[in-house]
Amino acid sequence: MSTSELVYTPIEEIAKIRDNLRAGFASGKLKSNEYRKYQITQLIYLVKDNMVRFEEALSKDLGRPALEARMMDIIPTISEAVTQLKNVDKWTKPTRPPFSFNFFAMRPLIRKEPKGTVLIISPFNYPVWLTLAPVAGALAAGNSVCLKPSESTPATSALMTELVAKYLDTDLVSFVNGAIPETTRLLELQWDHSNGRVAKIVATAAAKHLTPVTLELGGKSPVIIDPKCDLKTAAKRIMWGKVVNAGQTCVAPDYILVPREFQETFVDALKEVYEEFYPDPAKRAAVPGSYSRIITPQATERISGLLEKTQGKIAFGGEINKDSKYIAPTVVTDVKADDSLMSEEIFGPVLPIVPVDSIEDAIKFVNERDYPLALYIFSQDNELKTKVFNKTQSGAVIANETLIHPGADGLPFGGVGPSGYGMHTGKYTFDMFTHFRASMDSPSWIDYILKFRFPPYNTSKENAVFRLMNSLPSRPTGPPSTKGTGKWWGKWFILALAMAVAGGLTSRSKMTAA
Known part of the structure; x- marks a missing residue:
């Protein structure tokens, strides 16, 4: 047709x-x-x-x-x-x-x-x-x-x-x-x-x-990698999120933050998945319909320019054919914060790897930049996932998956700050x-109850107005603790209570023996 x-x-x-x-x-x-x-x-x-x-x-x-x-x-x-x-x-x-x-x-x-x-x-x-x-x-x-x-x-x-x-x-x-x-x-x-x-x-x-x-x-949607994650699953889902539509997705993984000592292991896993996805690179490059192309020559030129200027190392990929608007899936390692690949949203199949010293440093790295449309964390550690969720801000925050949340029934899709506003x-x-x-339909008899709203005003009517006020909370004696001591105090209280009960039972047994 x-x-x-x-x-x-x-x-x-x-x-x-x-x-x-x-x-x-x-x-x-x-x-x-x-x-x-x-x-x-x-x-x-x-x-x-x-x-x-x-x-x-x-x-x-x-x-x-x-x-x-x-x-x-x-x-x-x-x-x-x-x-x-x-x-x-x-x-x-x-x-x-x-x-x-x-x-x-x-x-x-x-x-x-x-x-x-x-x-x-x-x-x-x-x-x-x-x-x-x-x-x-x-x-x-x-x-x-x-x-x-x-x-x-x-x-x-x-x-x-x-x-x-x-x-x-x-x-x-x-x-x-x-x-x-x-x-x-x-x-x-x-x-x-x-x-x-x-x-x-x-x-x-x-x-x-x-x-x-x-x-x-859109924006630069980061991926934080916990070395104890399911490595094969993480590599496969991240690579898929980057190659679909040749990376031209507003929530595609834009860069990866990985602990420095785990970078080589993770890149090896990405390369293994890449070779599974595309066992015949020549076919991917030459045959339309096997892998998406970049939308325009101008966009192809922009992405290839970012890649040419990078100070990182191309781990695999890197092939470009500007005539056919083809850019191969490309992973770049040892990328620094001021690198060309970190200067703007890539919106293409190039994936920079930024090594960090710790997950805390990864969180800090994310928070020093504009709020992204999506933030991804790959980890099996629930406490670590909660930390990333609570200490960052983004349009969406997703654990152990990429790209599919806009299609999830019941979830809103939208950004925050520079990544957009509103949701759909x-x-x-x-x-x-x-x-x-807003709509109301007020009956006439209400005026018998709310007659105090009409002039002339007097003390009796003023007192009636105060009766409309909702009940107030207790006045606080000071600001609450923000250091999470309540969690630990609860544990110590339970321990102290257990010790007190045990002590009481011991005393009672001694008295009985006497």
Whole structure:
């Protein structure tokens, strides 16, 4: 099957598309949960009916193997849409806040209402999932949607544009295709919510209209290695997380922190896994569809430039073919903090190994840098894992796994600080596109109870106001200890109690004997 050609949207048409989507939202079609579910079901079959075409498009754009296309882009999109479909009725129901004696008679309620017409700007690296999966959540919440996919994946973007027009109501879901001029025009318009990876540009443009924004960005996601980890499992999962999509994943392992004396052992394990994954390197390099390619010549040049400038040692890999945008999976050892490979997110299949003196030094290294989108720790030691969890900050913190947490049912996917803000997937996507509208319906007779709120004021009314205050906690006598002494005090108390009981029994036995 042939893939469609990407046609950029004329600049003068963009405002008309936005206005048509607003009219579609105002029509009230999506006030019906049944129509929302119909559109989401159509979205599911849009992807399901055209899996082979999506695989072909992803191969053309990214050189992606068919299995990776299904596993990382196509199936997750269908799964997300099915989750939204199953929960539309449940999630859209009004909910009551926790019981409050002061306000329960006013019938407080939280209504779930759509934000309106929303804008989704998606990146190139997972162009199906990061474009169409959020549409399911936006439709479940009752919004109309404008989509701006990446121009760097023209075959996939063109295919999605073609299929959305065929399967979905274009008064509710439409595409704008293009590059910087088209995106700039989109951001000049007012939207009711927007998201995207153009970060500061999107946030600045949205601020002019006070538009809420969700930004899923990236950063340098570190991996901390405990020498007592399951070595084979760690090497296999880290290498897989780095080679999928040729490392072009926002939560791909970006660098490894490993105790200095364990570096050689760990690199040997990585190399063994690498050779298992790719027993025929020549085929990987020459045959499209066996290993993904870098998205553009410019990106290939950027990554190869970082590799050329490194002061570390290439342990294996390092082959580059700029003409075919091919960079082999590459591990670099003895990388220092100021190395070129540590200067920015790599977003490619190059994995620096940074030796450290201890796990404490690894934690310090992470904390001296921007909060990452993901932080990985490989260890069988629960106390060590807890220490890493508690002493660091990141969008997600994952033990003994890489890459798959964005697809885990029920978990939010999002960053913190420079790695982004807001969250999505599942219920979090629905909430992202939902306005939680406060509602009350106060009866007339309440004024007999709350008459003190009306002027003229007097001492009796002032005293009545204080009775509305919730009961207060006891006043603290001083700050609590932050040194963890409570844990040890508890152990010593139990020991002292046991000794006291034993002493008492001994005394009693002596008295009895006497």
